[in-house]
Amino acid sequence: MKPEYTLIRSSRKTLSLEITRDAAVVVRAPMRCPQREIDLFVAQREGWIRSALERQRSRIEQHPEPSDAQREQLIRRAKEILPERVAHYAGLMELHPTGITITGAVSRFGSCSPKNRLCFSWRLMQYPMRAVDYVVVHELAHIRHKNHGRDFYALVQSILPDYRERWQMLKD
Structure with missing residues (x-):
């Protein structure tokens, strides 16, 4: 069964595929790209689309949008x-x-602005407090390193040696 998708044409030069936060498929295509080329592009990625939609639906199920009262809390x-x-x-990281x-x-x-x-x-x-602490340390590390290079992760690891496990909590 061919997946349903929303097609967005623009002045771009390549085709792209996106699974949105609400588990919809979006295809972006150049203005003059033939529909048969777009359909072939989608058909060739049908397996990936199916598994990506399944993962996204699972995320939505595990983390539903909170009610107003829950959001305030x-x-x-x-x-x-x-x-x-x-x-x-x-304090630990100075x-x-x-x-x-x-x-x-x-x-x-989280994010860290250029002005820290x-x-x-x-x-x-x-999320669990261990995951919260990872995000805090990650963003603090951006004060010293404005990238995700080796030195950045060395700093994160010096504070949280198990940072990869903590990061995974945010992904699961």
Whole structure:
């Protein structure tokens, strides 16, 4: 059975395939790309699409969108817990963030601005504290290393030797 998809044409030069957060298939194509080429592109990736949709549906099932009351509770917990965790690890790492913001970001748990301001999504509070600490240390490490290079991960590992296991908690 051919997967259903939404087609978006634009001035791009290549075909691409995306599984969205709500488990929909999106194909992006150049304006003049023939429909038969697009259909072939999708057909050749049918197995990958099927498994990716299954994984995404499983994620949605495991992490449903919280109710308003649950969201407020998660925001409260984030405001209470994250500044403490940042202060703890910032002291260990001898780093100084310029501030902390709690956001509702859906696609990332944390970020570090060029001015060393840390942002964390309240959605992170749905995960075990070991995973929360990993995100805190990860974002703090960006104060010193603005990339994901060897030195960045060496710093993360010096604080959390089991960081790979903690990172995996966020993926599962």
